[in-house]
Amino acid sequence: MSPVHPRGHTPDPTDSPLPGTSENPGPPGSAGAPDAVDDATASATAAAAADVPTSAGDASVPGTSGTARTRTERSTPTPDDPVAPAVAPAPGAAGAGDVRGIPAVPGSAGDSDVTRIPGSAADSHGSVPATAPAGGPGAPGGPGSVGGAALLAGGVDGPEALAPLLAQVLGALRVGAEARGGPLPGGGPEGVAGALRDLLAPGSLLPETGEQDALWELTRALAATAADPADPLCAAHLHVPSLAVAAAADLAVAALNPSLDSWDQAPGGTEIETAVLRLLAGAVGFARPEEARGVFTTGGTESNLMALLLARDAVLAREFGVQGGGAIPAEAAGRLRVFCSAAAHFSLARAAAVLGLGAHAVVPIETGEDGTLDPRLLDWGLADARTAGSIPCCVVATAGTTDRGAVDPLRSIAAVARRHAVPFHVDAAYGGGALFSDRLAPLLDGLGLADTVGLDLHKLGWQPVAAGVLLAADAATLGPLEQRVAYLNPADDEEAGYTSLLGRSLRTTRRPDAFKVAVTLRTLGRSGLGALVDRCHELVHHAARAIAAEPRLELVADPVLTTVLFRYLPDLAAVPALPEAPAEAGDDPAMALSNEVNAELRRLLLADGTAVVGRTELPGPGGGVRLKLTLLNPHTTEADLDRLLALVVAAGAAVEREWAGRAGPAPHRPSTTQEKPA
Known part of the structure; x- marks a missing residue:
């Protein structure tokens, strides 16, 4: 590896061009910025479609023509000094005298200035013009005028109200990312807090009268202080960069604001979620996907909680006759156990506590050297639990552990769970995306044998958060979630065909996150x-x-x-x-x-x-x-x-x-x- 300076060039916000110049346009409609959304949209479309040259060895990715860069390129130092600043700072300048050999960033130790976001209240160079030309904030009838900021996103006129605001957002996202100049802001927690202090002060956050530049400033501030997973140097977590097409689809949902708790709040959304879940049920390999059901969730944590709830209630109904959300009977209290690998997700213990089982109810099974659950140890553990008077209520396998990405042997574990008559759940929040890959799909052999499966398409599906899914092989498994509410899903409405998804989720108000997934699936294909x-x-x-x-x-x-x-x-x-x-x-x-x-x-x-x-x-x-x-x-x-x-x-x-x-x-x-x- 060639030596690389850890930070390279750190943009100094005080050197940033003023808003309204060609280098740093202000909000749309201000001097130097597009005064019509068509111009901004055309520019963004052209940029997205343009061929971006890639370095040697870049792989072609479907739907792209190159490797887009979202960060300020850093300089590479000489091999003799891998941690020296790319350009030696003058005495007293930011970066001079840093004891660690890594140049200081604005707002960090070694820099006397608090990090400033260009155009924010803390930046003397970046104030947004008080009066913007027609089309921008403050224009008659536009955002910022009396009543203008309260225009609605939906309806026939919604797109017209959104257009200039979207131009502001897109411009502010770019300016904020350029000001950040890397995968996350420098300065650590204190630097970020200092950068946002003025914008988030109570008087600024809730002024007596609205501020015309709030969308621009806060969006720019958010981008400037973000950890950006689109930057190749941001590689810590299961935190994906969203596909642009998925983010755009999410905007459509935000504008229409449907809710899936009743058919009459989301007619199309109800059909879309049902169709996407049916497709995913087939993809995971359920034997009878037409009999499967599911629901979109906020992610693996909610999916695991629901899976344990459904497994608990199935066991209580079978062994103690408990029906319809009844309490855990005294003879079962303290005896229910959940078996999983020692590397399983921490949310299982939290879910067990929430469900009244207690965190101690989760029994971790030792993993092998490869980080996967050993089916033999699971078999012995289930037998020993029965002998000791415990009641196994769920076996959880993990398809993609958080740290190692290990995939438990699903087919073997399914056989063990079936032999002991214990509900079987697979947490495939991370590894479920391997279903799209011919190369990696064999890792998930046996996934379709599970009673329930959790997927997170905001991981290896590149969706904006949230895009979790819980699938059940048998629709009856979701029975404990059924609710009949007169003002949402009366029985005669459902008999007449007005299907409600209320009885498939722990939540009432719920957005149709399946829409962005549907758009992505159709746009990219498997x-x-x-x-x-x-x-x-x-x-x-x-x-x-x-x-x-x-x-x-x-x-x-x-x-x-x-x-x-x-x-x-x-x-x-x-x-x-x-x-x-x-x-x-x-x-x-x-x-x-x-x-x-x-x-x-x-x-x-x-x-x-x-x-x-x-x-x-x-x-x-x-x-x-x-x-x-x-x-x-x-x-x-x-x-x-x-x-x-x-x-x-x-x-x-x-x-x-x-x-x-x-x-x-x-x-x-x-x-x-x-x-x-x-």
């Missing part, structure tokens, strides 16, 4: 979505190879889906002592040092706004803090990943230099660098 999944899978394997080849990094295991775990190996001779006592590392000073350095280098990257790298902890001997890349941006290139890993190495070296400077000369040690295991 092969298009599969290509996105495959591209991310290729990227994570490139990252794993690069980690294995870098002497200062250690790979945990080969990736399965799109996540990879690793750690930085500190130089034991360079840092003679920890700055503080280690937290939990036993008596192993090398492990304690590794944990502290890896944790600190990640915070350093965050505070500088350089990169967003994940962190987790592995249990047991040889465990401890590990770094994580979760690669969900199919526009990322191999060169981006090489650069990201070089940033990690450079940040680790910077932490070591700072700590060594505090501690003084290091005592002699036989090994200078923590070595990778053979």
Whole structure:
């Protein structure tokens, strides 16, 4: 890997062009900005359709003609000084004298100025003109005039009201992203709070009279202070960049504002959700998809909660005759158990507590070296539970653990659950997107044997949050959720064909999130979505190879889906002592040092706004803090990943230099660098 400076150029908001200039247009309608939405729309459309040259090795992604860049390009330093500023700052300038060798960012330690968002109340250069030309904020009859800000998004006139506002939003998103200049704002929590302080002050947030530039300023502020998963250096979490077509579809839903709790609030939305769920039921492999039912949820947490509720009630009905949402009988209290792998999602324990089972009701089964649940241990655990008087009420397999992306052996687990007559749920919130990929779909063999399946299409489906799904193989499974409410779903209405989805969800008011999914499925097709999944899978394997080849990094295991775990190996001779006592590392000073350095280098990257790298902890001997890349941006290139890993190495070296400077000369040690295991 070539050495890369961790931050490179940090844009200084005080140098930003004034709003209303060609470099930094103000709100649409102001000087230097498009005064008609058609111009803005045409420009945006042209930009989206233009061919963007890609670097060598870029993969073609369906629906694109290149790799779009959403960040300010950073400079690359000379190999002799991988952590020096690309351009040496003058004494007293931002970035000068930084003890870590990483230039200061506005609002961070080393910079006396609070980060300012161009055009915000805190920026003396960026005020929005008090009076904007026709078409912009303050125009007669437009947003900002008396009654103008209260125009409605729906109806025949809705698009006309939305058009100039959308032009403002699109312009502010671009200006905010340019001001941010990277995957997230520099300065850490204090810098972000300082940047937003004036905009979010009570008098500014709720003034006596409305402010005409609120949409522009707050949108720009949101973009400038966002962690942007569209930036290739933002790679920590299961946090995807939304597809533009999905975000546009979501706007249509926001404008129409349907609610799925009754047919007469969402006639089309009801049909769309039903059709999308029917399609997904077939995709997961249910034996009789026509008998399946489901619901869109807020994500895996809600899906898991609902799955455990349905499993609990099925077992209570079968073994104790409890019907229709009845209470847990005294003879079952404290005896119900949920079995899952030790790597299953934390939301299961929380769901068990919410459902009155208690968090202790979740029984974690030890995983193998590959991080998956061992069906033999599950079999024994279920048998032992019955012998001890417990009542297994659900077996949960995970298709894509959060850290390792491990997929439990679903077919074998289904057989065990069936043998013990226990409801079987699969949490496929992460791994469910593999269904679109011919290469990865075999990992999900046996998924269709589950009683319930949870999917998150705001992960490997690239949807705006939220796009969770819970599917049930048998419509009767959803029975405990049934509700009859006179003003929403009277029986005679349903008999007449006015179907209500009220009895499929824990929520009443519910937006049709299936619409953006329907638009995406039809726009990209299975092969298009599969290509996105495959591209991310290729990227994570490139990252794993690069980690294995870098002497200062250690790979945990080969990736399965799109996540990879690793750690930085500190130089034991360079840092003679920890700055503080280690937290939990036993008596192993090398492990304690590794944990502290890896944790600190990640915070350093965050505070500088350089990169967003994940962190987790592995249990047991040889465990401890590990770094994580979760690669969900199919526009990322191999060169981006090489650069990201070089940033990690450079940040680790910077932490070591700072700590060594505090501690003084290091005592002699036989090994200078923590070595990778053979």
